[in-house]
Amino acid sequence: MQVTSVYPDGPADRAGVQVDDLVESIDGRPVTSLAELLTEVDRHTPTDSVTLSILRSSTRGDVTVQLAERPATLAAG
Numbered sequence: 001m002q003v004t005s006v007y008p009d010g011p012a013d014r015a016g017v018q019v020d021d022l023v024e025s026i027d028g029r030p031v032t033s034l035a036e037l038l039t040e041v042d043r044h045t046p047t048d049s050v051t052l053s054i055l056r057s058s059t060r061g062d063v064t065v066q067l068a069e070r071p072a073t074l075a076a077g
Contacts, residue, residue, distance in 0.1 A: 001022065001023045001031050001032055001033055001034060001036070001037055002020065002021070002022055002023075003017060003018065003019055003020060003021045003022070003023060004019065005019060006018065006019060007071070010068070010071075011065045011066055011067055011068050012052075012065055014065075014066070015052070015063045015064060015065040015066070016063055017052065017054065017063060017065070018056065020056075021054045021055070021056050022054060022055040022056075023037060023052050023053070023054055024053045024054065024055055024060075025052070025053040026040040026041070026050050026051070026052055026053075027040070027050050027051055028051075028053075041067065044067055045067070046067050046068050046069045047066065047067065047068070048066075048067050049064050049065065049066045049067070050064070050065050050067060051063070051064055051065075052064075052065055
């Protein structure tokens with residue numbers, strides 16, 4: 001799933017996720033769409049940490065994201 005935007009100062013931004021990163025999995029579970037990613041995020045509570053496996057410029061890596069309450073203005077998927 002390609003990242004098309006990052007909420008400023010949100011959990012992904014603080015973890016270093018960037019626009020155009022490809023999120024391949026969350027906690028080892030493959031994701032191919034925003035809906036799948038949000039479903040996996042919804043399995044957790046705010047303040048939980050998840051590991052995203054990302055591909056950036058042909059380099060794979062993991063980032064740890066500490067979740068927070070989703071702003072009401074952000075779509076649920």
